[in-house]
Every structure is written in C-alpha cells, then in structure tokens.
Amino acid sequence: MPEPLSPRELLALDRQHVWHPYGPMPGRAAPLLVESASGVRLRLAEPVEGQDELVDGMSSWWSAVHGYNHPVLNDAAHGQLGRMSHVMFGGLTHEPAVRLAKRLVDITPEPLEHVFLADSGSVSVEVAVKMCLQYWRSLGKPRKQRLLTWRGGYHGDTWQPMSVCDPDGGMHELWQGVLPRQIFADAPPAGFDAAPDEAYAAQLRELIGRHAEELAAVIVEPVVQGAGGMSFHSPGYLRVLREACDAHDVLLVFDEIATGFGRTGALFAAEHAGVAPDVMCLGKALTGGYLTLAATLCTAAVADGISRGALPVLAHGPTFMGNPLAAAVADASIDLLLSQDWAQEVKRIEAGLWEGLAPARSHAGVREVRVLGAIGVVQLDHEVDMAAATRAAVREGVWLRPFRDLIYTMPPYITGDDDLARICAAVCAAAREG
Numbered sequence: 525m526p527e528p529l530s531p532r533e534l535l536a537l538d539r540q541h542v543w544h545p546y547g548p549m550p551g552r553a554a555p556l557l558v559e560s561a562s563g564v565r566l567r568l569a570e571p572v573e574g575q576d577e578l579v580d581g582m583s584s585w586w587s588a589v590h591g592y593n594h595p596v597l598n599d600a601a602h603g604q605l606g607r608m609s610h611v612m613f614g615g616l617t618h619e620p621a622v623r624l625a626k627r628l629v630d631i632t633p634e635p636l637e638h639v640f641l642a643d644s645g646s647v648s649v650e651v652a653v654k655m656c657l658q659y660w661r662s663l664g665k666p667r668k669q670r671l672l673t674w675r676g677g678y679h680g681d682t683w684q685p686m687s688v689c690d691p692d693g694g695m696h697e698l699w700q701g702v703l704p705r706q707i708f709a710d711a712p713p714a715g716f717d718a719a720p721d722e723a724y725a726a727q728l729r730e731l732i733g734r735h736a737e738e739l740a741a742v743i744v745e746p747v748v749q750g751a752g753g754m755s756f757h758s759p760g761y762l763r764v765l766r767e768a769c770d771a772h773d774v775l776l777v778f779d780e781i782a783t784g785f786g787r788t789g790a791l792f793a794a795e796h797a798g799v800a801p802d803v804m805c806l807g808k809a810l811t812g813g814y815l816t817l818a819a820t821l822c823t824a825a826v827a828d829g830i831s832r833g834a835l836p837v838l839a840h841g842p843t844f845m846g847n848p849l850a851a852a853v854a855d856a857s858i859d860l861l862l863s864q865d866w867a868q869e870v871k872r873i874e875a876g877l878w879e880g881l882a883p884a885r886s887h888a889g890v891r892e893v894r895v896l897g898a899i900g901v902v903q904l905d906h907e908v909d910m911a912a913a914t915r916a917a918v919r920e921g922v923w924l925r926p927f928r929d930l931i932y933t934m935p936p937y938i939t940g941d942d943d944l945a946r947i948c949a950a951v952c953a954a955a956r957e958g
C-alpha cells in the first residue's frame with residue numbers, strides 16, 4: 525500500500541496538479557474530498573460545515589440513478605472483472621457488449637437497429653455527426669454537411685458537439701473561425717405542457733427547408749435542455765422536426781445522454797412525442813454512474829447508406845470501444861431499472877420536488893421553479909453566487925452544483941422521501957443565500 529496522504533496533502537496536490545471540469549489552473553475553490561459513497565450519500569474525508577456526509581442531489585451529473593455502491597451493480601462489476609476488464613473490440617467481441625447492444629435496440633424507439641459503443645457522451649455525439657455526414661457522402665451528396673439545432677442546447681465538449689452547443693455561452697466567441705459554423709434556430713419556447721407555438725414551429729420548418737441542400741442533420745436534446753439551461757419544451761416541436769426532416773431529406777439526431785433511462789418520466793424523452801430519430805445518443809445513466817460508456821444508435825437505413833459508400837465502413841474505433849466491464853455494468857443497471865416500477869419512483873420524486881421546492885417561489889430573486897420527472901430547477905433572476913449557494917446546501921447536508929442562474933437537482937431514483945425533502949430544503953436555502 526502507498527503511504528496514506530492526509531486530506532490536507534491531497535487537496536494541496538489536487539490544487540497543484542489536477543484540472544477539474546471548467547476549472548482554472550491552479551483551482552480557486554477547493555473541491556470537497558469524497559472518501560466513499562453509498563446509497564444516496566457521499567462520505568467526506570473531513571467534515572465541512574459540520575457535515576461528514578452529504579445527500580447527493582446531483583446523481584453525479586445525471587448518471588447515478590440507482591445510487592452508489594449498489595450490490596447488484598457491484599456484483600456485475602466483480603463478476604466481469606474476474607473474467608476480463610477489457611479486450612480490444614477490433615476483430616474480437618464478447619457477451620457483455622452483444623447483450624447490451626441487443627438490449628438497447630429492444631428498449632429504444634423501434635427503427636433504431638444498430639449500436640456503436642463509445643467511451644463518453646461527447647464521443648457518441650461525434651460518432652452521430654460522423655454517421656450523418658458520411659451517410660450523405662455515401663449517397664453522393666457531400667454538400668449536406670452542416671448541422672441545425674436550436675439555441676440553449678448542450679451536446680458535449682469535443683469539437684463537433686461544441687459547435688452545436690448554445691452559441692451565447694461565450695464559448696463560440698472564443699472559438700470563432702475555428703468551430704464548424706452551424707445553423708441555429710431560436711431556443712424552443714419554454715414549458716413542457718405549453719401548447720406548441722405555431723410561429724416557432726414555422727421558423728423550424730422554414731430554416732430546415734431553406735438550408736436543406738447543405739443540412740446533414742438536425743440535432744437536439746428532446747424535451748429537456750440540460751447543461752445549456754435546464755429548460756423544458758413541448759414534445760410537439762419534436763414532431764415538427766421529424767416532419768420537416770422527412771420532408772426535406774435531413775436526418776434527425778436526438779441526444780438523450782441526459783434524458784435517457786427515465787429521468788423525464790418516460791424511458792426515453794422521444795416517447796413523450798411519439799417520434800423516433802434516425803440517430804440517438806445515450807450516455808450518463810447508461811452504466812448507472814459506475815463507468816464511462818455511451819452509445820450511438822442508428823436505423824438500418826442510416827447504416828445501409830453508409831455501407832453503400834466508396835468507403836463502406838464507419839471510420840471510427842476508440843481503443844476502449846465496447847469495454848466489457850462498463851457494458852456488463854450497463855446491462856445490469858438497465859436490468860435493475862426495468863425490474864422495478866421505475867416510472868412510479870420518478871413520479872414520486874416529481875411530486876416530492878413540486879412540494880419541496882414550492883417555498884422557493886416566494887423567495888426574492890427567484891424567477892421560476894420548474895419540475896419535470898426527477899428534475900427540479902430553481903431559476904434565479906441573477907447569476908448564482910456559487911460559493912455561497914454550495915455552502916448553504918452543504919450546511920443542510922446536501923450536495924448540489926449550481927451554475928449560471930440555476931440551482932437544480934436530479935436525485936438518484938432511490939432517494940427516499942425524507943432525503944428528498946432534505947434536498948429540496950437545501951435547494952431553497954441555496955436559492956436564498958446564492
């Protein structure tokens with residue numbers, strides 16, 4: 525065993541050497557040091573604000589839907605570890621990947637038929653874009669190489685995904701002239717239950733029609749825009765996109781990396797609209813938050829188009845493609861999800877979030893409280909003071925990670941009613957003090 529390092533030494537080394545998400549170097553705000561995690565609780569290496577355990581309100585960025593250290597997922601990981609944690613996927617295959625692919629085809633919307641197992645959400649979006657561009661190249665239409673999306677989206681941090689993230693985030697300015705230039709519609713009007721706005725639908729149709737000659741695909745997050753602003757829109761717009769894409773020979777990509785596996789109350793958000801995309805990206809909750817794995821699914825038509833090209837292969841193949849350990853845990857996680865009444869659990873959480881977040885409505889500085897499925901959002905009328913809001917939540921014994929003007933939670937589905945009430949109290953406290 526290596527020499528143990530004290531929490532203080534670890535944090536000093538962290539600050540000196542380790543990048544954190546969207547962080548400066550060296551780091552400015554000290555991260556909390558987590559020693560272990562179990563159920564819905566993160567155990568801290570040393571108490572912070574008097575708490576040595578925090579109830580997790582974030583599911584580790586949408587992923588840990590069953591909570592931490594789950595016996596079923598642990599068993600799946602241990603079992604697979606004893607057989608092999610990885611082998612290359614070129615020329616070799618294995619049961620975990622085959623089972624998982626078949627399972628994903630079975631549970632996703634009907635025409636999705638083929639599965640590319642990638643190692644992160646961003647890479648799965650890169651693969652989705654590559655599939656679409658290559659499809660049109662193979663069919664002799666290489667001009668169809670741009671993407672259309674709506675503002676307010678988030679699709680990951682690698683190059684193509686960045687080009688379809690919300691252009692008003694400041695990032696597009698930084699990368700002007702470097703990122704591929706895509707086509708942006710306005711952000712979809714807010715409100716899951718709001719009647720679709722006909723003028724907005726017309727804008728979508730008009731843009732797709734006008735750019736059809738150069739458009740490979742439309743890519744959107746269905747129903748919930750996550751990291752771009754935690755906003756919800758009517759599923760009706762997805763039907764508008766499907767019809768316009770069909771009418772103008774444009775592929776439709778749904779990025780369900782955040783929304784997949786029940787988070788919005790449907791197993792996949794596309795089901796709210798009753799439409800299927802040509803290509804779909806999955807990630808985050810795919811392995812129940814255990815390991816990094818993502819998937820890009822496509823229809824037989826897309827795969828067939830690609831296969832008819834001069835280069836009849838999909839030219840992509842990550843080193844850790846189809847990782848058996850991640851695939852085995854993903855399969856067990858999906859089993860676990862489907863073996864219970866997950867929809868009822870998400871409904872229970874939805875009701876708890878409405879009830880628990882209602883007090884925030886009357887706070888000064890709160891613009892809106894919104895809930896959909898197991899997602900609860902308090903939007904402020906000002907930029908949140910991250911340090912103050914985080915501290916307020918920690919004082920309540922809860923882990924939250926606010927951003928911009930948003931304090932939000934998407935708890936693990938196993939969160940009990942008492943812990944859920946605690947999370948809501950922490951969101952309210954963070955909204956008050958942030």
Ligand SMILES: *Cc1c(COP(=O)(O)O)cnc(C)c1O
Nearest residue numbers: 644645646678679680750781782
């Ligand atoms: C998180 C996310 C991604 C990127 O996934 P990574 O695994 O972080 O690369 C892409 N799209 C959406 C909708 C996401 O929420």
